Amino acid sequence: MTAVSTRHGDDAPVTVERRDGPHGEVVLRRRGEHFEIIANGCFLMDTADGRSERRLVDAALAALPPDRPAPSVLIGGLGVGFSLARAVAEPRWGHVTVVERERAVVDWHRAGPLAAFSGGALADPRTEVVVGDLVAHLHAPGTRYDALCLDIDNGPDWTVTDDNGGLYSPAGLAACRARLTPGGVLAVWSAQPSPAFEEALRNAGFAGVTTEEITVARGVPDVVHLGVSAA
Structure with a gap:
């Protein structure tokens, strides 16, 4: 899990999908070539560096x-x-x-x-x-x-x-x-x-x-x- 979202230039995040689940809302976003997972408004991880x-x-x-x-x-x-x-x-x-x-x-x-x-x-x-x-x-x-x-x-x-x-x-x-x-x-x-x-x-x-x-x-x-x- 990456603690801090990596910003990629001026790319604005684009919501790919938003779901309501048993633990609240989970969102998949794309920022440039990378993806981010957000849960209940809290940034969890992205694909920038694994x-x-x-x-x-x-x-x-x-x-x-x-x-x-x-x-x-x-x-x-x-x-x-x-x-x-x-x-x-x-x-x-x-x-x-x-x-x-x-x-x-x-x-x-x-x-x-x-x-x-x-x-x-x-x-x-x-x-x-x-x-x-x-x-x-x-x-x-x-x-x-x-x-x-x-x-x-x-x-x-x-x-x-x-x-x-x-x-x-x-x-x-x-x-x-x-x-x-x-x-x-x-x-x-x-x-x-x-x-x-x-x-x-x-x-x-x-x-x-x-x-x-x-x-x-x-x-x-x-x-x-x-x-x-x-x-």
């Missing part, structure tokens, strides 16, 4: 043991599709689940302009799409994953909705651990470093807690927070 979203998936895979066969990954938030496309492009992933709460976003990837950015990844036989709330999905009993790659907010300290705050709480991190296989990896995207979240990961029992920085054109670097579940 380096950190791709790194979210790459860093999680790199943190797994190299001999783990066909690992599974859950991607929290389809967004503009950069993370999903990166996962599907990597043959080592055995199964890819993406959880997206906005049906409109899924539709824009299946038969809309965002399909160009997810690169047909939704049609890959390894891909499973779950339309639902990520926090609820993680708290429910179910499949365990080798990696969780979460990008539903601008970071642990800057949530899109108040309900998402629980994801980064002790209970939320415990739910993440419960959904990971032994030695599994939790990777969380953030628009800025969060030392407090690093400490929360350690307090929740994650080992090997690290933070990777990804330089962006303006402002502080994007980061990926990483923690490994006990084997």
